[in-house]
Amino acid sequence: AELVSHSRMRGLSGGQRVKVVLAACSWQRPHLIVLDEPTNYLDRDSLGALSKAIKSFEGGVIIITHSAEFTKDLTEEVWAVQNGRMTPSGHNWVQGQGSGPRLEAKGGDDEEKFDAMGNKIETVEKKKKLTSAELRKKKKDRMARRKRGEEVFSDEDDF
Structure with missing residues (x-):
């Protein structure tokens, strides 16, 4: 100094x-x-x-x-x-x-x-966020599976 x-x-x-x-x-x-x-x-x-x-x-x-x-x-x-x-x-x-x-x-x-x-x-992969259209489609598919009697897990709600 x-x-x-x-x-x-x-x-x-x-x-x-x-x-x-x-x-x-x-x-x-x-x-x-x-x-x-x-x-x-x-x-x-x-x-x-x-x-x-x-x-x-x-x-x-x-x-x-x-x-x-x-x-x-x-x-x-x-x-x-x-x-x-x-x-x-x-x-x-x-x-x-x-x-x-x-x-x-x-x-x-x-x-x-x-x-x-x-x-x-160290890089960590970020979880990709879905668009609103993709979220609606995923929700619709999940509801259709429920209606058919298929088992739908709660962790599928975590997008």
Whole structure:
């Protein structure tokens, strides 16, 4: 701490400079922070702290980076630029379908996920919610089975 408090910026290492700049920009409590390659010069502990700070930041954050591993679990939407084309992903509104839940991942997402600290993230499959039309159909089928005399279990009510 004393090295940083009594040194000029040019005497600091790349990682120390990044930390000073991030601290200075967050000190003024901005509404939006734009981070251009924020992972450069940061060690593992600093990446973890940056990840935690971004998650708790109450404003908007734009991250420009080549590190998909770092942003994978931080971002709700991604605008990827490859071969001169921008491909949005994340929220349905990006596709012009109004606000709503995140878009489904396009198959093959069986890769292991790691946080900024390198710890493996265990993912739990979320139970898919049925649409109102699917719920009505399921209820109608259940009632028809009851009418035919088939045994219908109470746990079938848990959709």
